[in-house]
Amino acid sequence: MAQKIKHKPKPNYDRKAKHPDYVQFRCNAYAFNNIIRDIKDKLNERQKKLLKKTPFLNLIELFYHQRIDMNNMNKSDLDLVQLLKTFDPDTKSFKFGTKSFQITGNAVTQILGLPNEGLQQSSDEDEGQKKPTKKKLGWGQRKVWQKIPKADRERIEKHYLSTQPRDIFWAGLNSEKVTNHDLKDIVWDLELSQNVIEAYIQIEEDKIEPMQTESPQYMSTWTWAYMQSFQEPFWHRALYEHLLEKLGKCSVLFFPIISKEEFHFTLLTFHKNERKWRHYNPLRSLGHRKEERCIDIARNFVNIVEGWLEYIRPQARVFIETKKKPTLVKQKEGLPTLVQKDLTPTEELTLNWIMQNPLQFPFEDDMECAQQSVSSLDCGMFVMFYMDKIAQGQPIPKSVDKKFMNEYRAQYVTKLLHHKNCVINPL
Structure with missing residues (x-):
């Protein structure tokens, strides 16, 4: 016969006791x-x-x-x-000795990291007066926000409080957009989404004339993601058509890359005049295997691009003589089809360069570029910072502090605000 299991008796105390010794x-x-x-x-x-x-x-x-x-x-x-x-309800403050201290909304934000925005609630004693509620943005303690000019802050606050988080703040080409939520991520020192970097690329491309040579050129952050999601025939539209357009006229070609496994941005660059590839990782201390994965993505990208160059070279002269190029065109039904389209002058520049130059180049992993702190979410901002410096022909600093990156975030918010694609009407 099975023995009865003896349960340990529960402590005999009242969990809901109100006495002070509980x-x-x-x-x-x-x-x-x-x-x-x-x-x-x-x-x-x-x-x-x-x-x-x-x-x-x-x-x-x-x-x-x-x-x-x-x-x-x-x-x-x-x-x-x-x-x-010690709390005094008349002054709504805590009294310690001869001094009194009030707990404000901003203090709670700083101590607990809770958001301090939305409608300001009135107290019970104010209910009878029916005072109108006032919306507050509550970003005052954010260091990035403090570095934005006051006039710009006022415009942003007015827009943000009159719209929804998913509403558009900046609208670009190809359905790219920066939402109010993205804007908040920039100001709150959080990680960036790809569309925020896409906005940066489109703003920089606006400064470049269509036929301007020896200029910085930019590939989309979506290129690598698209190539990971689809088979090689679809790479034509994602990569090859853009290479044909940009390679001939560039001084440097930027490939911002995101590792989906690490959710980490790095930058691959092709320095055409120096004839070399270089990879910039803003967080080399990711850990050996994670860091390897970022380099592996960059090397795979290099192999794909150089493979395409080798493939195009035998056909380049025919394209130039016929002034035609194969272009992938999406069909209503079935797979996209290659059709012949007119060759543009910039594409002809690329084909001539392919015929006149070697098509394999050394790869370097930059070991001196400025690094984000391990606890920060600045990798996207660092990639934009790297592109800024390289495009301007300036060396990338070996180190920058958090104060600098807060200022850089603030400058980017201002850049979005004053760009022609910002939805806020100009003053």
Whole structure:
């Protein structure tokens, strides 16, 4: 006959007790202490070193070296009760000695990282007065926001509060757009979406004349993503047609790349006059394998482009003589079809360059470009910064600080605001 399992009796205390001596004896620190106690003798030196790299080392060591008396590890609200007793409802402030302190919305934003925007709610005592509510943007504590000129901030705030987060702030070609949500990501120092970098590319391309040679040229951030999603026949539209148009007239050709696995932007460049490829990674400390994956993407891109150059060279003279080129045209039904279209002057420049030059070039992984901090989400901003410097013929600094990148983000917001494609009407 099976024996009855004896259950440990539950502690006899009232969880909902209101008396001031009540404490909560059940605490997650017990579970954490038990885990540390179970594994401390099983950790090897490598694992201990990894723990030291975490931001929780000080907390872990308290339990690891048994510096805490678990018999007295009780969660108590007594300190909170004492704090609440200092609150003065008349002045809506906490009084400590001879000084009083108010907790503002911005203080809560800074302490807890909670958003401070939307409708400002009136207190119960104001309900009878029916004061109109006022919208607040609540970006005042954001360092990027503080670096934007006041007049520009006022225009942005007025637009943002009168529209929705997914509404358009900047509208470009090919359905590319920067939304209010994207704008907030820039100001709040968050990661960038591809369309934000696409907007940068289109703004820079607006400065270049159609037939201007020895100019910086830009490939789309979507090129690599498109090539990963479709078979090789579809690469014609995503890559080859743009290479044929841009390669002949460029001084440098930019390939901004996003690694979907790491959600990390890097930059591949072809320096035509120097005849070499160079890869710029704003976070070389990703870890060996992750860093390798970024370089692998860049090398794959190089192999595809050089393979295309080798393929085109035997046909280049015929294209030039006939003034025709094969172009992939989408059909209503079935696969796209190659048709003959007129050759443009810039495409002829590319074909002549292909016939006159070697088609394989050395690849370098730049080891000196300025790096983002490990905790930042600045990789997209750094890629734009790299393109700025290279396009201007300036060396990329070996280091920049966070203050500089905040200013660079602010400058980009201003650039979007004053561009012709911004939906905010000019003053």
